[in-house]
Amino acid sequence: MWNYSLILPDFIILFTFLVYYFAHPRLPIKLNRRFLFILIVNIITITSDVVSSLALENASYFSSCALRVFNTIFFFFFILRSLCFFLFIEDVLDLHSKRKSLLSLIKHLVFIFSELIAFSNFFFDTIFSISATCIYTRGSFYNLIYICAFYYLALAFLQILFHRKKVASPLFVALLSFNLVLSVGYIFRILFPQYLVMNFFALLSIIIIFITFENPIYFLSSKTKAFNKSALHAILKEYECKRSPLVLAFVIRNYNELREIYSPAQMDRGISLISLFLMKKYPRLLLFYLRDGRFVLMGQDNSKSDKIRESDKIREEISMRFSHGWRAGSDVDLYLEPKFVQFADGIDFSNSKKISSALFAAFKEAENLESVNILITDETLKGIEETTRIKRAVEYAVENNSVEMFLQPLMDSKDYKLAGAEALARIRDEKGNLIPPGLFIPIAEKNGRINSMGEQMFEKACEFIHNHDIAKMGISWINVNLSPIQFLRPDLNKRFSQILEKYKVPAEKIHLEITEESMIDYALLQKQIQSMRSSGFQFVLDDYGSGYSNVSRLKRCPFINVKLDMEIVRDYFNAPDKILPTMVQTFKQMNFTVTAEGVETLEMVESMKNIGCDFLQGYYFSKPLPAEEFAKKYGIQ
Structure with a gap:
């Protein structure tokens, strides 16, 4: 049938x-x-x-x-x-x-x-x-x-x-x-x-x-029998804190350097031994290996005393085991040092993304500090939440072309009249409040949005020049910043040239500011600058003195202007010496004009003028202003 x-x-x-x-x-x-x-x-x-x-x-x-x-x-x-x-x-x-x-x-x-x-x-x-x-x-x-x-x-x-x-x-x-x-x-x-x-x-x-x-296989580390990063995200996503959670993490100090010293094979053997020890020693806890010497133990906290947390006890036991070597071969002992990451009491684990971000941020911090124990607190999570909020604002501003252009005047030191302006990117949060550039620029660089943001700023500067009589304002050029990441683009010259053509703006009206970070790869710097100079672009070195200062390399770079970082300007004003005046005169002998950033008082203005700076920029003259407000203020000149 x-x-x-x-x-x-x-x-x-x-x-x-x-x-x-x-x-x-x-x-x-x-x-x-x-x-x-x-x-x-x-x-x-x-x-x-x-x-x-x-x-x-x-x-x-x-x-x-x-x-x-x-x-x-x-x-x-x-x-x-x-x-x-x-x-x-x-x-x-x-x-x-x-x-x-x-x-x-x-x-x-x-x-x-x-x-x-x-x-x-x-x-x-x-x-x-x-x-x-x-x-x-x-x-x-x-x-x-x-x-x-x-x-x-x-x-x-x-x-x-x-x-x-x-x-x-x-x-x-x-x-x-x-x-x-x-x-x-x-x-x-x-x-x-x-x-x-x-x-x-x-x-x-x-x-x-x-x-x-x-x-x-998707959730297991290839080097160990421990769970991997995907597994950690999965368990955090639905973690329910009916009881206090136990989360103890550690990273092996100088893991990548030790991997070169001991050899990859021996370090992999050491990682396997560490995993085996942790799984046998703590069978009721979940073990995660997140690569690069990063381990996480997770489970329920069975602490019987408020004074001694179980995670503290486990940390001490692991530290004790690491005080002895790990036998990675017949005659090879690996001596490794763990740096621990723990969560403070009362941490809310309901937001898995926030917890995961805090954990990996703590790992990165542990790798760069001498401290052997990092504690993730509510303040840490608030910082993660703030970063997430800024990321959303960056995403929204870039996708909706709502990055705002503010302009700050560059004044001629001879007569204190307007000579140029610097275009500065600004974005707002969901409430319409401005987010400081020091917070959103690093985030835009990390998530790759800095390219789109920089291109928007360049186009808005061209549009401003097209729509306003900048000569009437006394402006000869507008400086636009290029991030080191943006400067790496091989099609940068082509894209910027197309924007100039769109708004019928001469290339000499835009000066491109690059920082000393961009000069690390000198060969690429020379190639990119020469390519863009052939299209009429001119370059300014921004924030000189904040990074890899090298006068001999500057001599071979076709900059037209060097901007002194506001910190060395303030340092000189607070404690005058012969170094900065000599440096300014050296730049002028190399046919660079010099701009002093961060001048905030009349005394600073006169001090920078006296040592030979050609242009002055800072709050003494004006804070950065929205583009249209800047046009109204200086358009009558």
């Missing part, structure tokens, strides 16, 4: 997955528990399908009551399987909420109603009927199992499409694929009821889930 040819392979593969699941380290996260539940439900569903089908084929050996029980159990798990796959999708998309929505209520009502109908078959002929002579026939509610299944599939497709931005493209395709496979399986079951084929399609969906989401 029924074809069982696919059942045995289904069983073998499902049990293989089950064995594989328990044979490898698994994160105690909801997604893994859901996958295990899917495996168990599918095994029970296939078993009950075979048992009920065989019982019906051999009805003479069973009572009608037994046949009714076998088939009712099958339909119960058949319906449950539909829900399991849908809930797995919700876990992947992270759609669970503490507040129960109407949609969530309807979802469970459909399941409960369907299961009640299935259970009612113990007493009534709803989904199927068993006659007194043990003849099986479909009941009036039989198609409810398909209605329920396609309801969950339709809901799943809607959720996947609506929340597609929550997952990467390969995961999005995988979610669509295994739902499509399930849909085909249900259609085949409707068309070919004599074949027990639905279980095969469910198995195909499980294989897709395993390959994409559940392969433990």
Whole structure:
């Protein structure tokens, strides 16, 4: 009556997955528990399908009551399987909420109603009927199992499409694929009821889930048996602090240098030994290895005393073990020093991104400090939150072309009249307040937005020159800053030249400021400057004295102006000596004009004028002003 040819392979593969699941380290996260539940439900569903089908084929050996029980159990798990796959999708998309929505209520009502109908078959002929002579026939509610299944599939497709931005493209395709496979399986079951084929399609969906989401290799470090960075993000994402968490991290001091000294093979052996020690010593804790000598232990804090935290005790034990060498070979002992990172009491772990950012920031700090213990506090998390807020502001400003151009005047030291201006980038937060450039510029450089931001500033400066009579203001040029990252672009000359052409602005009206950081790669500096000078651009060296000052290299660079960093200007004003005046005269003999930044008082202005500075810039004359406000203030000249 029924074809069982696919059942045995289904069983073998499902049990293989089950064995594989328990044979490898698994994160105690909801997604893994859901996958295990899917495996168990599918095994029970296939078993009950075979048992009920065989019982019906051999009805003479069973009572009608037994046949009714076998088939009712099958339909119960058949319906449950539909829900399991849908809930797995919700876990992947992270759609669970503490507040129960109407949609969530309807979802469970459909399941409960369907299961009640299935259970009612113990007493009534709803989904199927068993006659007194043990003849099986479909009941009036039989198609409810398909209605329920396609309801969950339709809901799943809607959720996947609506929340597609929550997952990467390969995961999005995988979610669509295994739902499509399930849909085909249900259609085949409707068309070919004599074949027990639905279980095969469910198995195909499980294989897709395993390959994409559940392969433990994705969450394990290749050098150790510890979990990796992806696993740490996954466990933090759903960490629930019902009890105080224990999080202890450490990084091996000077790891990369030691890797060169001891050799990569020996350091890898040492890392494996450290991992093995930690897993054996603390089996109840999860161990993560995050590369570059970074380890994290995580679990629940079982401290019995408020005075002695368990993490402190573990830290002391690990320090004691590190006081001895790690045998990485027959005659090689690695002597390593751990630098610890701990969380202060009462830290809120509900925001996984903030906790993860704080942890990696602390690792970086530990690598650069002599301290052997760094404590992450609420202030640390507030700093992370502030950085995140600024990142959002940078993203919004760049994507919406809302980086504002402020202008600060450059005054001629001879008559204190306006000679030029410097274009300065400004962005605002969600409340409209200006964010200091010292906060957003480093973030824009790290996340790669500085290129777009710098190009916006260059274009806004060109637009300003196009729309205003800068000669009437007394301005001969506007300085635009180039970050070291932006200066690396090989197409910088082409892009800037196109913008100049767009606004019909002569290249000599824009002076490009670069800092001493850009001079580290001298060959690239020369190549880029020569390329852009051929298009008419002129260059200014900004913040001289704040970095790698080198007069001999300046002599070979075609700068037209050198801007003295405000710190050396202040230092000279507070304690005059012969160094700065000599330096200014040297620049002038090299045919550079000199600008003093940060002049804030009349005394500083006169002091910089007396030592020979050609231009002056600072709050004494004006703070940076919004472009249009600057135009109104100086447009009458």
